[in-house]
Amino acid sequence: xxxxxxxxxxxxxxxxxxxxIMSGEPVGSRALTRxxxxxxxxxxxxxxxxxxxxxxxxxxxxxxxxxxxxxxGYRFYLDSLLQVKQLSLGKRQSIQEHYKHxxxxxxxxxxxxxxxxxxxxxxxxxxxxxxxxxxxxxRIDFVRLSARxxxxxxxxxxxxxxxxxxxxxxxxxxxxxQEATNYLSQTFSGLSIQEIKQYIVSQxxxxxxxYDSILRRTLQLSSMALEDDLGGQVFIEGACNILDQPEFxxxxxxxxxxxxxxxxxxxxxxxxxxxxxxxxxIYIGSPDHYSDIEGCSLVAASFTSRWGATGTLGIxxxxxxxxxxxxxxxxxxxxxxxxxxxxxxx
Amino acid sequence: xxxxxxxxxxxxxxxxxxxxIMSGEPVGSRALTRxxxxxxxxxxxxxxxxxxxxxxxxxxxxxxxxxxxxxxGYRFYLDSLLQVKQLSLGKRQSIQEHYKHxxxxxxxxxxxxxxxxxxxxxxxxxxxxxxxxxxxxxRIDFVRLSARxxxxxxxxxxxxxxxxxxxxxxxxxxxxxQEATNYLSQTFSGLSIQEIKQYIVSQxxxxxxxYDSILRRTLQLSSMALEDDLGGQVFIEGACNILDQPEFxxxxxxxxxxxxxxxxxxxxxxxxxxxxxxxxxIYIGSPDHYSDIEGCSLVAASFTSRWGATGTLGIxxxxxxxxxxxxxxxxxxxxxxxxxxxxxxx
DNA sequence: GTTAGCACTCAATAAGCAAGAGTGCTAACG
DNA sequence: CGTTAGCACTCTTGCTTATTGAGTGCTAAC
Numbered sequence: 001x002x003x004x005x006x007x008x009x010x011x012x013x014x015x016x017x018x019x020x021i022m023s024g025e026p027v028g029s030r031a032l033t034r035x036x037x038x039x040x041x042x043x044x045x046x047x048x049x050x051x052x053x054x055x056x057x058x059x060x061x062x063x064x065x066x067x068x069x070x071x072x073g074y075r076f077y078l079d080s081l082l083q084v085k086q087l088s089l090g091k092r093q094s095i096q097e098h099y100k101h102x103x104x105x106x107x108x109x110x111x112x113x114x115x116x117x118x119x120x121x122x123x124x125x126x127x128x129x130x131x132x133x134x135x136x137x138x139r140i141d142f143v144r145l146s147a148r149x150x151x152x153x154x155x156x157x158x159x160x161x162x163x164x165x166x167x168x169x170x171x172x173x174x175x176x177x178q179e180a181t182n183y184l185s186q187t188f189s190g191l192s193i194q195e196i197k198q199y200i201v202s203q204x205x206x207x208x209x210x211y212d213s214i215l216r217r218t219l220q221l222s223s224m225a226l227e228d229d230l231g232g233q234v235f236i237e238g239a240c241n242i243l244d245q246p247e248f249x250x251x252x253x254x255x256x257x258x259x260x261x262x263x264x265x266x267x268x269x270x271x272x273x274x275x276x277x278x279x280x281x282i283y284i285g286s287p288d289h290y291s292d293i294e295g296c297s298l299v300a301a302s303f304t305s306r307w308g309a310t311g312t313l314g315i316x317x318x319x320x321x322x323x324x325x326x327x328x329x330x331x332x333x334x335x336x337x338x339x340x341x342x343x344x345x346x
Numbered sequence: 347x348x349x350x351x352x353x354x355x356x357x358x359x360x361x362x363x364x365x366x367i368m369s370g371e372p373v374g375s376r377a378l379t380r381x382x383x384x385x386x387x388x389x390x391x392x393x394x395x396x397x398x399x400x401x402x403x404x405x406x407x408x409x410x411x412x413x414x415x416x417x418x419g420y421r422f423y424l425d426s427l428l429q430v431k432q433l434s435l436g437k438r439q440s441i442q443e444h445y446k447h448x449x450x451x452x453x454x455x456x457x458x459x460x461x462x463x464x465x466x467x468x469x470x471x472x473x474x475x476x477x478x479x480x481x482x483x484x485r486i487d488f489v490r491l492s493a494r495x496x497x498x499x500x501x502x503x504x505x506x507x508x509x510x511x512x513x514x515x516x517x518x519x520x521x522x523x524q525e526a527t528n529y530l531s532q533t534f535s536g537l538s539i540q541e542i543k544q545y546i547v548s549q550x551x552x553x554x555x556x557y558d559s560i561l562r563r564t565l566q567l568s569s570m571a572l573e574d575d576l577g578g579q580v581f582i583e584g585a586c587n588i589l590d591q592p593e594f595x596x597x598x599x600x601x602x603x604x605x606x607x608x609x610x611x612x613x614x615x616x617x618x619x620x621x622x623x624x625x626x627x628i629y630i631g632s633p634d635h636y637s638d639i640e641g642c643s644l645v646a647a648s649f650t651s652r653w654g655a656t657g658t659l660g661i662x663x664x665x666x667x668x669x670x671x672x673x674x675x676x677x678x679x680x681x682x683x684x685x686x687x688x689x690x691x692x
Numbered sequence: 693g694t695t696a697g698c699a700c701t702c703a704a705t706a707a708g709c710a711a712g713a714g715t716g717c718t719a720a721c722g
Numbered sequence: 723c724g725t726t727a728g729c730a731c732t733c734t735t736g737c738t739t740a741t742t743g744a745g746t747g748c749t750a751a752c
Contacts, residue, residue, distance in 0.1 A: 028745050041695050046746070064702045064745045105510045143485055143501050151507065153499055155489050161497065163507045164451045240604040249597065258586040258604070374714050387726050392715070410714045410733045 005055075005076075012038070012048050013057055014081045017069045021320045024246050026066030071286040074297075074319060078282055087328040091120065095333065099340060106160045111235050113313055113337050118238025121326055123317030124261075125237040126298075128271040130311050132156060133193050140184045140225065147171035152225040157190075158305050158341045166224045170217065180218040188222075197226055234264050234271065245318045247295050260292040267298075271312040274300040280327050284319055295319055299326050301334040305341035313337065351401075351422075358384070358394050359403055360427045363415045367666045370592050372412035417632040420643075420665060424628055433674040437466065441679065445686060452506045457581050459659055459683050464584025467672055469663030470607075471583040472644075474617040476657050478502060479539050486530045486571065493517035498571040503536075504651050504687045512570045516563065526564040534568075543572055580610050580617065591664045593641050606638040613644075617658040620646040626673050630665055641665055645672050647680040651687035659683065 005013070015036045019027040029042040029049060038045065049067050052058045057073035060066065069077065098116055099109075110127045117125030136157035143151040148171055153163045188196045204219050239261050248254045260266055270290070274281035280301045285293030293316065300314030313334055315326055351359070361382045365373040375388040375395060384391065395413050398404045403419035406412065415423065444462055445455075456473045463471030482503035489497040494517055499509045534542045550565050585607050594600045606612055616636070620627035626647045631639035639662065646660030659680055661672055 026745090030745075042745095043695055043697095043747095044693085047694090050747080060746085062702060063747095064700085064743090066745065138491075139489055141487060141499070145484075145505050149505075151501060151505060153487070153501075153507065155497060155499075159491050159495075159497060159511070161499065161509045165505070238608065240601060240608045243601045243604060251595065251597065254597075254600075255586060255589050258589060262584065262586045372714090376714075388714090389716095389726055389728095390724085393725090396716080406715085408733060409716090410712095410731085412714065 008040075009048055009052060010081060012045060013052055013069075013073065014077065016049075016052075016058065016067060017073060017077045017081075020069055021322055024318075024320060026061055026068050028066035031066070069320075071284050071289070071319075074284055078323060082323055082327075084327050085324045087325070087332050091329070092332060095120065095336065099336070106158075109340065110311065110313075110337070111237065113333055114235045114237035117313065117315050117329065117333055118241055120329055121315050121317065122241055122244075123315050123321070123326075124239050124242045125313070125315055126267055126271065126300075127235045127237075127313040128268065128275075128311055129160060129233045129235075130272075130275060131232045132160070132162060135160070135310065136190060136192050137188055137196060139189065140181070140222070142177045142181050142221070142225075144172065144174055144177050150177065150221070150225075154225070158310055160310075164225070164228075166221070166227075168221065168224070172217070172221075176214065176217070179214060180221055183215075183218050184222060193226055196222070200226075232268065234267050236261050236264070236267070242296070242317060247318050247320075253295055256292060256294070257296065266290065266292050267316075270298055271300055271314065274314070275302045275312045277302075280331050282323070282327075297321055299323070299330050301330050303334040303338040303341070305338050310338070310341060354386075355394055355398060356427060358391060359398055359415075359419065360423065362395075362398075362404065362413060363419060363423045363427075366415055367668055370664075370666060372407055372414050374412035377412070415666075417630050417635070417665075420630055424669060428669055428673075430673050431670050433671070433678050437675070438678060441466065441682065445682070452504075455686065456657065456659075456683070457583065459679055460581045460583035463659065463661050463675065463679055464587055466675055467661050467663065468587050468590075469661050469667065469672075470585050470588045471659070471661055472613055472617065472646075473581045473583075473659040474614065474621075474657055475506060475579045475581075476618075476621060477578045478506070478508060481506070481656065482536060482538050483534055483542060485535065486527070486568070488523045488527050488567070488571075490518065490520055490523050496523065496567065496571075500571070504656055506656075510571070512567070512573075514567065514570070518563070518567075522560065522563070525560060526567055529561070529564050530568055539572055542568070546572075578614065580613050582607050582610070582613070588642070588663060593664050593666075599641055602638060602640070603642065612636065612638050613662075616644055617646055617660065620660070621648045621658045623648075626677050628669070628673075643667055645669070645676050647676050649680040649684040649687070651684050656684070656687060 012032070015032055015038065016027050019032060019035060029045040032038065032045055033040060033042050049058060052073075053060065053067065056070060057076060058067040059070050061068060095116055098112065107129075110129060114125035114127040117123075117127075132154070137154070138157045138159075139153075139155040141153040141155075143153060145151055145165070148168050150166050150168060150172065151163055152166055153161065155161050188199075191199070200219050200223050204216070204223070239258070242248065242257070243254060248257070270283050274283075280299060283290060283293075283298040283300070285291070285296045285298075287294060295318060296316055297319045298314050298316050299321070300312055302312040304310055313330070315321075315330055317326065358378070361378055361384065362373050365378060365381060375391040378384065378391055379386060379388050395404060398419075399406065399413065402416060403422060404413040405416050407414060441462055444458065453475075456475060460471035460473040463469075463473075478500070483500070484503045484505075485499075485501040487499040487501075489499065491497055491511070494514045496512050496514055496518065497509055498512060499507065501507050534545070537545070546565050546569050550562070550569070585604070588594065588603070589600060594603070616629050620629075626645060629636060629639075629644040629646070631637070631642045631644075633640055641664060642662055643665045644660050644662050645667070646658055648658040650656055660676055661667075663672065
C-alpha cells in the first residue's frame, strides 16, 4: 500500500506535516494550497487528503477541522520524506564553546550535554549514563567507613566514577582493605566488569578450601562490590521547556508527562533500547506504543568512546517537532560527547 | 495590633485557616459556624471576619466569595495558633522501615529521604547536600586519567563521596600521584576542608624556594582539588505530586513552579538559609517574598550528624498545607537522616 | 482527472439567564 | 453595647442559545 503513494501524494503529505509542525493546528486544504504554491485546487487536495486519511497517514480531530498526521504519517515522513539538514556551523561552534575551558566532572559533563540539548532545541534534554557492566575498569578503591561498612569507589576507563556502600559480614581492618585494594587494582585494571565477575567466580571455586585466607575475603568483597549493577542514571534537563508547547495546555497530559519524567523508568527503557542501535533513533509516543509520552517524541542517539558503548542522550519534544534540525543536533552532540570522553581517556 | 486579637478572633481565624486548608475554597461565615459548632451567628462571624480582613490576616478574592488567609494570616497561624501533632507511631515506623536492610550509598540515602518525604506527604520532597567546606575529610584520592587530567575522589567523614576533575600544568606519573595520595591521607585525615586549605597555604609559603619538590607539587595539586566548593547538590523528588493540588489548575503558576524546580537556585538559597537555623523553618511563597513559589510553602529542617551540619531537607507543598502533620514529618525525617549518618560513621 | 459550487458539520466564542453563596448594612433585641 | 435577623446587592458558576468561521464531502460541470 505504501508503495502506491505517488509523487503528488507524497508532496502533499510532506506539506501537511511540515505545516503542522510549524503551526500546531490542523491544516486544511485551502490554507495548504496557499502556503506551498501548489498548482492544484483545494478540492483536489481534499481528495488526496481523503485518500491519505483512508491509508492511515492522516486523521482529523473532528469533521470540520483540517487534517493532522497520525503516528504512521510521522513514521513515513521520517523514513521517506524528511531531508535532514546539516547543523549550521554557528550552532556547532556554539555547542563546542560550551565544552571549552572546563574541567568538568564526568557527571557534570553529561548533565551539561543535557542542558545544551535542552537550550539549543528549546525542548527537554535527557542523558543516560549506562550500567557499567560493559565498561572497562580503571580502578576499584575501598574506603573503610566502619569495621563492617565499606565504601566502594569505582572508576571506569572513561572516567565515570560510581560508588556504593557494602556491608561485610566480617569486620575488616584498614590494612586488610589496603591489601585488597592493591590486589584488585593490579589484577583487574583494564578488564570489563563482566570479565572481573567471571574471574572472581572461578577464583572462588579454587579457594573454597581456604576458609579465612585474605585472598578469599578480598574476592568476597569484590564480588559484593560488583553485585548489583552500578550506574544507570538518567539526567533530565529543561523539563519545563516542553511545557510551553501549545499541546500541553491540556493539564492532564502535562501531568502525565511530568510523572513520566519523575519516574524515569520509561525513559530508561527507551534510552536503553537505542543504545543497542547505531545512529539516531526516534520513538513516537502514541496511545498504543508509549502512552506515557503521548504527543511527544524522543529523538535519541548513543555516544560511544573508544572503549565501547557508554551512554545515550536525546531530546524529548512534542511529536510535531522540527526533526530536520533536531536530528542533526542530537547526532552532533552525541558525537561530541563521545569524542570528549576519548580525550579524557588520554 | 496583633496583640489586640482576642480569644474569639483567634478562634475564628484558626477555624477559617483550617477550613481553608481542608477545602481549598474561600470559606464563608455560614459554612464556618456550621462546621465548627461555634456559638455565634453568621452575622457576628462576618463582623469578626471584616476586622480580621482589615488587620491583614484575611482577604477575599472578590466581593461575594468567602475569606482566604493572607501570608500574614498564615504566619500568625504558624507562630501562635498551630499545635503540632506528634507523628503517629505507625508513620514513624513505616518511615524507619524504609531504611532497614539497605546498604545505601550516601546519595541514594538522601534521595530516598526525599522520596519518603514526598510519598508520605503527597507533596514534593527536597534534599540538599551541602557544600563540603565545613565537613571533615576522611580521605582524598587521586586517580590519574591521563598525564595531566586527574580525578579527585573526596570522602567525607560522614561518607559523602564527591569527585571532580582537575587539570595539572605538569605531567604527573602514577607513582607521583600515589605518593601524593599517601601524603594527603596521612596529613589531612580528620581535618575539615577549611582547615586543610589553611594548612596548605601556610605550607606552600614555606616551600616557596623548592621549585620542583614532590611536596610542592602535592600541595599544588591538593590546592586545586579543594579550590571550588564541592557538593551543594539538590535532589527534588515527587515534583509531579504537587501538580494534583487544585491551586495548580492555573497553567501559568504551574509552569513557573516547574521552572523553579528546574533551575534550583531559589531552592538552594532557601535551604541554605534554613541550614543556619535550628529546628523547622517555614518559607511562604508570596508575590513579595518568594514570588517563584507563589502559592507554595517550603517546610525545611537541617539534619546534622555528630560532625557538624551536613544538609537540609524539606517539603514543598501548597501554602494551604496541613502543617500540623507536615512539620513533624520533616522534623522526624531530618532527625532520622542525621542519626543514620552517625551510624555510617561508626 | 480536475475544479467550482454548495449544503452541511462542528468547535469556538459570545451573550444572556438563573441559581447560589456570600457579603455589608441597618435596625431591632436583650 | 454586643449580638442577631433580615434584606438588598454582588459576583461566580453553570447552562443554554446564537453566531461565526473554517473545513469537509458530494455533485455536477469542465
